[in-house]
Amino acid sequence: MSLDVTEIARISDGGSSKPQIQARVDLFKTWDIPSGSKILEIGCGQGDCTLAMAYLVGEQGHITGIDPAPLDYGAPMTLGQAQDKLKQSEIGNRITFHQADLEGFLNSSVSESLYDYAVFARSTWYLPSAEALTPMLVALRGRTKHLRIAEYATDIQGDIAALPHLLAAISQAEFNSRDDNLDRQDNIQSIITPQKIRELAHKAGWVLEKEDVIRSPEDQEDAKWEVGRVLSEKYRVRSRSSGGASRQEYADALISAVEESKRALGPSPKLRTLPTWLGSWA
Amino acid sequence: MSLDVTEIARISDGGSSKPQIQARVDLFKTWDIPSGSKILEIGCGQGDCTLAMAYLVGEQGHITGIDPAPLDYGAPMTLGQAQDKLKQSEIGNRITFHQADLEGFLNSSVSESLYDYAVFARSTWYLPSAEALTPMLVALRGRTKHLRIAEYATDIQGDIAALPHLLAAISQAEFNSRDDNLDRQDNIQSIITPQKIRELAHKAGWVLEKEDVIRSPEDQEDAKWEVGRVLSEKYRVRSRSSGGASRQEYADALISAVEESKRALGPSPKLRTLPTWLGSWA
Incomplete structure (x- = not known):
């Protein structure tokens, strides 16, 4: 598996750090998605996961990554720049990106009628x-024949070093659940728990086949990034830009807890x- | 110290469990309040702490407990019944209760002009x-010559068994910070962090002398009570009685996390x- 990571890091040409790539490879391998699969990736962002999947499905596979975010979103590289760079990599022909929301995309002529995996x-x-x-x-x-959803779990499984990330997620979700907040730039907009995802997938007619929980690689940087964001002065100022006094005080207590x-x-x-x-469904 | 607890439990005559009494004795001893002190206790509730302090200050000491809550509040025993019972105990003459808020009380003729401790x-x-x-x-x-404030800390100090209590506190504080919530029956209305208390006391002119953090006795029941409350069906129903859709969804995620x-x-x-x-101030 470390060979994969080194190879993908080489192909990504500095686009992603090894721990971030490892974190994506871990998802893919847990799901046990076979070579040659045609995958629709929803919310592909800058394509970190897209590239890892493109490598792992091999020459016969293909990943279609969709994301509704504007192509000029993100820094230092924009979404469009990052996606273009991956397209130009040696496995770029296994990847297609579309700026689209899911329903619009599925109704368009560019969508396949049936994917192996979403x-x-x-x-x-x-x-x-x-x-x-x-x-x-x-x-x-x-x-799609199969549905796969990976999302952070709020259960830190006894690992106290993950508590700051959990509390940072709770803080960001609080901020972004305010009705009067129009400043939605955080990576965490809502905390959608496994329980909720299970419930919604069931209602939509999907049959749950398997669930797994995996630890994050020790060096995965998301915790550091999200905690750093919440503890920044800018975040504190934003937190005071909406919500009433009680809500802001509650938000302050969450920041303190982080x-x-x-x-x-x-x-x-x-x-x-x-x-x-x-979660794995069919 | 265990002698104290057994003695206070005997005097309380079933009013409080030993771990709850131990938790109060721990506060008092950490503060090192001398025998004979005249203490004003703000937010005395049913008087659990009042009784422990009354025992520990000895025959020459006195505790004045004030609380604005209605005397018929609480179950199975009301506030008034619990306070009356303590007054009738063998050290009841060391205790006075008043149904009052602090400012009203201090301006009344029943208040001492100067207490040793608040x-x-x-x-x-x-x-x-x-x-x-x-x-x-x-x-x-x-x-008052001295000010003493004890409150839960949100820092669980690496003790993962305290995480459910922390998240239950975050959930209750969320619910009670809603502007449109008129159903304020929870024990936790706001999370006021040590940082905030330090800041407010400093602004009010108090000089911080000492800070301590103590673990709770292993059997202290508050965690169990507060977590049980949040996980009850009744709480979930109450949570849906105010706040908008986003807020309720956020609240659901907190309950799941608990x-x-x-x-x-x-x-x-x-x-x-x-x-x-x-915290200790003078």
């Missing part, structure tokens, strides 16, 4: 709410990224 | 907001009550 690779927390997932799960019925949970781990602590829950 | 013994989270603490801290200036953090500890887990932060 994959959400840690993209559901970007959705504004769990309710936004419902029509997507319904639309995918009959358009701070304390980090401090409790000692100076320059190694933060652990939340574990990932993986 | 104590908030885990009563600040019952306040509707941190802002409600400010005028109280100001009003106490010149009316559930998962409890399940992760195994069947019939022993939940640990949050540690307590203790």
Whole structure:
């Protein structure tokens, strides 16, 4: 597996760090998706997972990555630049990107009529709410043989070094659940729990085949990024830009809790990224 | 110390369990309050802490407990019944209860002009907001020689068995920070962090002398009670009675997180009550 990671890192040409690639490879291998699969990836973002999957499905496989985000979104590289770079890599011919939402894409002429797999690779927390997932799960019925969803789990499984990430997620979800908040730039918009995903998929007619929970690679950087975001002065200022006094005070307490949970781990602590829950349906 | 606890349990005549009494004795001893002290206890509730302090200050000491809550509040025993029972105990003459808020009480003729200690013994989270603490801290200036505040700390100090209590507190504080929520029956109304208390006390002119953090006795029942409350069907129904759709979805995710953090500890887990932060000012 480390050979995979080194190879993918070489192909990505500095686009992703090894721990981030490892985290994507871990998802794919847990799902046991065979070579040659045709995959629709929903919420592909800059394509980190797309590239890992493109490598792992081999020459006969193909990944179609869709994301509704504007192509000029993101820094230092924009979404469009990152996607173009992957397209130009030596396995770029196994990848197609579309700027589209799922329903629009499925109704368009560029969509296949049937995919082997539809994959959400840690993209559901970007959705504004769990309710936004419902029509997507319904639309995918009959358009893919298999459904795979990976998302962070709020159960830190006894690993106290993951507590700051959990509390940072709770803080960001609080901020982004405010009705009067129009400043939706966070990576975590909603916390959609495995329980909720199970429930929505069941309602949409999907049959759950398997669930797994995997730990994140020790060096995966998401915990550090999300905790850093919440503890920044900019975030505190944004937090005071919406919500009433009670809500802002509640938000302050969450930020303090993130701070304390980090401090409790000692100076320059190694933060652990939340574990990932993986669901498989057909 | 265990002699104290057994003695106080005997005097309380079934009013409090030994672990709950132990938790109160621990506060008092950490503060090192001398025998004979005249103490004003703010937010005394049913008087659990009042009784422990009355025992520990000895025959020359006195505790004045104030609480604005209606005397018919609480079950199975009401506040009034519990207080009457303590008054009738063998050390009841060391205790006076008043149904009053702090400012009203200090301005009344029944208040002493100067107390040795003013104590908030885990009563600040019952306040509707941190802002409600400010005028109280100001009003106490010149009316007590010493100020002591004990409140739960959100830093679980690496003890994963305390995570369900932390998340239950975050859930209750979320519910009670809703502007449209008129159903304020929870024990936790606001999370007021040590950082916030330090800041407000400083602004009110108090000089911080000492801070301590103590673990809760293993058997202290608050974690079990608060987690049980959040996981009850009644709580879930209440949670859907106010707030918008986004807020309710956020609240659902918090309840799920409480559930998962409890399940992760195994069947019939022993939940640990949050540690307590203790501040001492003069």
